[in-house]
Amino acid sequence: MNTRIASDAERDVAASDDLLALENQVCFALAVAARGVIGLYRPILEPLGLTHPQYLVMLALWQRSPRTVRDLGSALQLEPATLSPLLKRLEAQGYLTRERSTRDERALDVSLTDAGRALRAQALEIPPQVVDRLGMSLDELGSLRDRLTEVIAAVQHTA
Amino acid sequence: MNTRIASDAERDVAASDDLLALENQVCFALAVAARGVIGLYRPILEPLGLTHPQYLVMLALWQRSPRTVRDLGSALQLEPATLSPLLKRLEAQGYLTRERSTRDERALDVSLTDAGRALRAQALEIPPQVVDRLGMSLDELGSLRDRLTEVIAAVQHTA
DNA sequence: TCATAATCGTTAGTGTACTAACGATTCGTG
């Protein structure tokens, strides 16, 4: 993966004026950046037995537990259909339990197990590792996060 | 989808100091932003019979055609295993052909059909629609794209 | 109180996105 994303622009001299040029598409830059950064997590999360989406679920549960599937979906901007098998696999790994809520039998209470709670200590080492590998400053990353948060707000404003 | 991404931060007062707080994770903001923006494309691309990744492939081929699978993978930062079925479906839709290269029989020449080339005219209407729905200025979007391009470069620098 | 509408999580189906393995072809080196 040593080909830079600009390499095609160098070959297509008119690309900067082309509405449909790949490198002019924010959606493309978002997709590639997201995939790239998530890819950095993969080897780091592997020893913990987590995929990146599972890591995000754990982050949400470390913040607050128990939570319903609906609540997790809202926090993570994911559909219940995505979360259902994902949570099932995390339950199978012993990190969480899913129990029918006593307040509303349609809902599940997703709770951390002791193993799930204990995993947080290892997870604390992850962000610094990723930041280190990325080689971007905390200011840059913070600023980027703020910009992305604005994009997310704009998208949600269209609904 | 009317719950803002900040809603959990409002409830967890210590979140801003928490290394593992969801809203502090750039990877989470990237994932949600990418998914959100790509989601805006879905209803727009549907009449053209394209998914978002397929749209990106078409963008790459409109820029240059024919291209090998390897070349497309490089331009789009996607693995051949991802592209293979994706291109197969685009071929089935009549937008492109895949022929064994005469220069190197390991390679395929992926070429636009007349229908594939003609589709570009409709595609020209897509970015303005998305920008309009998003409600962000072209300057903002351009600046964001530049920042994301830096992230992509940083990720690629780790390889 | 009762019927209808809404909500919850699961399942099914489709399309990615990644890693691993493979057969066929090409390249590089001795």
Next chain:
DNA sequence: CACGAATCGTTAGTACACTAACGATTATGA
């Protein structure tokens, strides 16, 4: 020239991510 290494695209396997549909439960309004 011969042989091992590298490359190409496909297939298999796993895990998402989305839409649609469903059965069970809850909420709402007459």
